[in-house]
Amino acid sequence: MxxxxxxxxxxxxxxxxxxxxxxxxxxxxxxxxxxxxxxxxxxxxxxxxxxxxxxxxxxxxxxxLFYGSWADLFGQEQTEGVVVDHSAGAAGARSLTVVGKQRVAVPGSKQPSVGGQIQRVVVRGDKSRINSPAYVYLPPEYFQAGNEKRTFPASVVLTGYPGNAKSLIKGLKYPTTAHRLAAQGESQPMILVMLRPTVAPPRDTECVDIPKGPQTETFLADDLPKAISGAYRVGEHARNWGVIGNSTGGYCALKLGLHHPDRFAASAGLSPYYKAAEDLTTGNLFHGDQKLRKRANLLWSLDHLPARNSSFLVTSSKKGEGNLKATREFIKKVKPPARVSSIILDSGGHNFTTWKREIAPTLEWMSGRLSAK
CATH class of the missing domain: 1.10.287 (Helix Hairpins)
Incomplete structure (x- = not known):
């Protein structure tokens, strides 16, 4: 059981x-x-x-859905066989394998052209040598006749730590929200690539490239977008890509957008923090390299890295969140040509209930900043 x-x-x-x-x-x-x-x-x-x-x-x-299985709870690695889906192109077949498909929890979900589809995949990082499971939401328009050559914008969606990618589907309901917004004309159809940033479990790598350790930043910023673009109809330009996350995933999203503006045009952090955590779950992230530690501080990066044409969205609340002061500081430090937006709730804790209130406006914001071509 x-x-x-x-x-x-x-x-x-x-x-x-x-x-x-x-x-x-x-x-x-x-x-x-x-x-x-x-x-x-x-x-x-x-x-x-x-x-x-x-x-x-x-x-x-x-x-x-903090933990999806007993092995996940006890930090054990799972070795699973994979079924290769040869419908993807050659590049996609090498870097991405589809291991399962499921319906989206919307009316008419039996037909992908009506309800869209969620595909469970395994992504193999060519540069990082990291393999990670993920879920890919494909909107109904992806399957509709006449759209065979149509490209779509994509957004990576990250959980917190330790996280479970299923929570993005069942708990936070990203696919159903994206489906509803597109159907109502409030958002363009987007592909969502959902995973947890814990790509080297059980270690919390804080989405950094650890010296002589997991190269998580390389996986998320380089390997993952290339694998998705090789398997699905997604462009390879920054204007085609965004990244969203909550908590640790929010920190990672902003970090990826700030440090890789050539890959992600827009990044949204829901209840993010602004510098890498260093504790028992992370281990030694920087091995004494102060340059890497400073770079992992987003407020420091805003002061010392050249501003690029990127868009950022940050969220907090006046009561219930501990990041309000740092969020306001982040907003002040963003300089043109970069743009920054915010959602500041009157009250809301660091939890799913709060993030559910922010996801729809975040997807609308993201849609307005990405291009399909």
């Missing part, structure tokens, strides 16, 4: 209820003196609490 399955959740809840009932039934016996009665009381109380917390944890994980 999978970590996110209803059976596991039901088993945990039933176990918690059963242990609670057993505690009530046997408590009179266990109220006696003696070491056996004491151990019995401790055991029942302990097991009841464990199952209660397990149930709450499973509900939270099922809602927000």
């Amino acid at each position: 999978g970590l996110t399955s209803n059976k596991v959740l039901a088993l945990a809840v039933l176990s918690a209820v059963a242990l609670f009932v057993l505690t009530i039934v046997f408590w009179p016996r266990l109220a006696r003196r003696g070491w056996r009665a004491v151990i019995g009381r401790i055991g029942l109380l302990f097991m009841t609490q464990v199952m209660l917390f397990a149930s709450v944890g499973l509900v939270a994980n099922k809602t927000f």
